[in-house]
Amino acid sequence: MPFVIKCSDKNCNKETWTANIVDLINDHRDDNGWFICSCGQKGYIEKSFSLQEEGEVWEPYLQGIITLGDDGDTYQPFVFNVSYSPLDKTDSLWFSYYKDLRKEGGRLKLGYGPGGPPVLHKDTFKELIKKLIQLGIMKKEEIKSLLD
Secondary structure, three states, X not given: OOXXXXXXXXXXXXXXXXXXXXXXXHHOEOOOOEEEOOOOOEEEEEOOEEOOOXXXXXXXXEEEEEEOOOOOOOEEEEEEEEEOOOOOOOOEEEXXXXXXXXXXXXXXXXXXXXXXXXXXXXXXXXXXXXXXXXXXXXXXXXXXXXXX
8 A cells, every 4th residue: 555745845845655655664754753754844744534424535645654663574564643634733543453474485565464453461561651751742741740
């Protein structure tokens, strides 16, 4: 499934095409996981999904990806950083995973498996929270207030 990254710089107007989720993760993110346009500026991916409720649509803007898997594992969980307009900050997370068995004669799969969304070990979840704080998606104070 290809992805199209649109540039956040209004003067650029470029679209960067990626072949699949592996290409997107490996070649189209900066060091913090934010999507980048071919011009080097931050980018985003527009998506649109028809919901089961008639006339309802979910239209997220994907801003980046936080990877959660270990190199070499078959299942690679990750989180899309989501906003609801192209230039807004991330305020939502979309959990997913991919499985790449192309080297073994299989295929690349993105999304949910027979068991549903990814399952995260508590240590992985803690690392995710740490990364969310580093990226400015969450604040330490928000986490601390949960503990009171």
